[in-house]
Amino acid sequence: MSAAEVLSFDLRLELPGFTLQGAAEIPLRGITVISGSSGSGKTTLLRALAGLEPAARGHVRFGRQDWTHLPPEKRQVGFVFQDGRLFRHMSVERNIRYGARRRATPESELREVIRALDLEGMLARRPASLSGGEARRVALARALASRPRVLFLDEPMVGLDPERRGEVLPYITRAADEFGLAVLYVSHSQFEKGLLADRELPVAGGRIGAMRDGPARLELPVAEAGGGQVVFRVGGERLALPGEGEVGQLWELRPGHGSILAGAHPGATTAAAVLPVVAAGRDEAPRRVRVRIEGQEFSVPGERDYAPGEKLWLICPRLRGRWRGGWARQEKQRAK
Amino acid sequence: MTDAWGPVWLSLKLAGLTTVILLAIALPLAWWLARSRSPLRPFVEAVTALPLVMPPTVLGFYLLVLMNPDSPLGRAFVTITGETLAFSFPGLVFASVIYSFPFAVQPLQTAFQSVGRGVMEAASTLGASRLDAFRTVALPLSGRGLLTAAVLTFAHTLGEFGVVLMVGGNIPGQTRVISIEVYSAVETLDYARAHQLSAGLLAFSFVTLVVVYMLNRRGGVHVGG
Incomplete structure (x- = not known):
């Protein structure tokens, strides 16, 4: 720098x-x-x-x-x-x-x-x-x-x-x-x-x-918008957040605190989102691992070593999205 | 008639001039006293408050010594103006400035203390220099303290007697102010004249104090609120 x-x-x-x-x-x-x-x-x-x-x-x-x-x-x-x-x-x-x-x-x-x-x-x-x-x-x-x-x-x-x-x-x-x-x-x-x-x-x-x-964040373009929600496509999953936006707008999503890395999809869950991620190696910080999603890499809490390239799921109890000062918060819903 | 109003006019001139000069001196000094953490501060504060506790005769005596043509100050004045400082109107103004000092400094100091560091810091982050912040933030917020200082200085100068008698004497048109005129009138048993001037001064002082207290009440506990 x-x-x-x-x-x-x-x-x-x-x-x-x-x-x-x-x-x-x-x-x-x-x-x-x-x-x-x-x-x-x-x-x-x-x-x-x-x-x-x-x-x-x-x-x-x-x-x-x-x-x-x-x-x-x-x-x-x-x-x-x-x-x-x-x-x-x-x-x-x-x-x-x-x-x-x-x-x-x-x-x-x-x-x-x-x-x-x-x-x-x-x-x-x-x-x-x-x-x-x-x-x-x-x-x-x-x-x-x-x-x-x-x-x-x-x-x-x-x-x-x-x-x-x-x-x-x-x-x-x-x-x-x-x-x-x-x-x-x-x-x-x-x-x-x-x-x-x-x-x-x-x-x-x-x-x-x-x-x-800072906490992990993802930048994603809005895939669909309307009816008081914006929808993103993440690794083949459809993810909806309440909020007003336009298709193509770049939003920033933050999984927030308490996200958990799991080897298998948890199935039915009360988490705000379950994101498909790929392990990308150990993080410098203790008890953290780096994961990749949609070509973006960030660090999340993780207890054990994962083989690079291993397919994992990031379970996010909370997920927040923002565009230009407008924050949308989703606590419990997950779009199918 | 001119003669009758002479002392009144002289008193007003003295009080007005003293107020203007004293505010010019008291503003920076009170600001320093309100903000400084210097170990010198208590000493400066004590010197400032001295005229409150000293007998006017003692103060007058020292001023007289100071204004003596043999002293550096007295000699400098004679060199510049060709006249002596003692028993003259300029000498009286000088003595009044010293005598009324605490009445100008203390209300201002209280007002400046209530302004607080916070808003001055805010002003500086917004691009205001110290002088700029003083002028646009501290002074307007201390408006009532400034008014109190001016009114008290004016009224106090108008009412002074002992110091005036010591350093000014009783020269018509030069140093014979209202309080001296009252004294002369009583000495010559001219009670009507003494009544006239005394009642005038009493009424003026009363109204002045009412105004000051009303201002303070509106401002709550802070003089400068």
Whole structure:
């Protein structure tokens, strides 16, 4: 990977009673989830990368640019804070325009952000009158409108009830897809990680771990669409997910956590999908094997060695599909 | 009539000028006090609050020493303007700035503290320099604190007596402000004049305080809310 495409750092930050230390190279595409339990240093890492921790020692490079001594206002990081931090003395519109004016965002781009986040109806409102989910959307829009080169999201779902999460999540994937932005996403939620992560950077006790690939995913074109569902063809099987799409659209499917590799088809099952796969060898990580499906290779949990080329079945209790910020979830059905 | 209104006009001029100068000094200082983690902070805070606890005569005495034409400050003033700083209107302005210092700094400091680091960080990630963020975020959010500081400084300067007497004396048109005029009126048994000015000052001070408390109530516990 060339230097132009990564955010690399080697940092040490000593705070009272806590030390954050480690190095990593984060590819500047897709969503990188910074994971770890509360107090592990995830947020501190994000803050240090954004230039908000002046006591941090070491170096940060963004592509070819040295960020080590660059003040936060020059880094062009779109930072969405956990607590929103909207300017309460300004309307929603002035909040969104704050960064846009300082980074000379064209009006058309600004309108695009407002449209993508469905904020047209609330531009005149004050932050105090917004619901939790609305405030997160405004904070996201404010960050996007400032023409960021990378988006930092600090637990943007914390404190939202599941319904509001479902409301905000699609906007985040849409931001990453439509605006082509690399996203660093701090979260301790397995659910969000499973849904969003292209890769994962674990942080534990202030130590930054080694980068891991995100959960397995499959890219498949829609074979049939209509009637509130989209259908894919996988290794001769017909797989249907609820959702709206068009034939030929490329969707991303994620088997999610808890998938099981089996030598024989389980027959009648409550699993969301049973996918025919081919063993492709051991994975570097322990207790994982690599499998191939439709010409795509990924790693799944597996307890024993399989001969390369052996035909297997991947039983997925859950399967999620997404296209451009629209997520469809299938928990229990499997099309025949 | 001009003579009768002279002290009033002089007091207003002194209070207005003091307020403007003091806010210009207090804004950056209060910001520093609200944000700094420097070990020097308690000392600066103590110096700022000194005029609250010192007798005006003590403060006036030191100011007089400082403004003496033999002192560096006094000599510099004489060199520049050709006049002495003590017993002059500029000297009075200087003394008022020192005397009213805590009344400008403390409400601003409280207001700035309530702004918090969070929104300032948000502004910086959105491309605002420190000065820009101060102007567009911290200052508007501290509007009420700023108003409180201005009103208190103005009212406090209007009501000062001891320091004025020490460093300004009683020169008509130069240093004879309302409080001094009241003192003179009582000395010469002109009670009607003393009543007139005292009642005016009392009413003004009362209204001022009501306005300040009403502003604070609207802002909840935070002066700068």
